[in-house]
Amino acid sequence: MTDKTYNGWTNYATWRVNLEIFDGHQLSDFPFDQGASDDAELIDQYELSKALKDYVENYIYGEGGGDNNIAVAYALAFLSDVSWYEIAGHMIEDAIEESSH
Secondary structure: OOOOEEEOEEEEEHHHHHHHHHOOHHHOOOOOOOOOOOHHHHHOOHHHHHHHHHHHHHHHHHHOOOOHHHHHHHHHHHHHOOOOHHHHHHHHHHHHHHHHH
């Protein structure tokens, strides 16, 4: 079996999306139900992962984009390999580390 990890991430797609889209962002940049707390340790990783996926898909569709656009179809195929849960976990860990300083 071939190792498909990339730079410490699950795969190339996850690494690249995290680097090119989410690098430098904070949890507060993404709309999702955080509950009543701003404590990063209490954030639901699954809910954040869904919000991150929605954010990128909305970015891909942009204005006038749609399912009949070949570029959108290729982009969505690439995004299907992204581990959104892994990126969400990474963002939560960064927020926890940042709040402890």
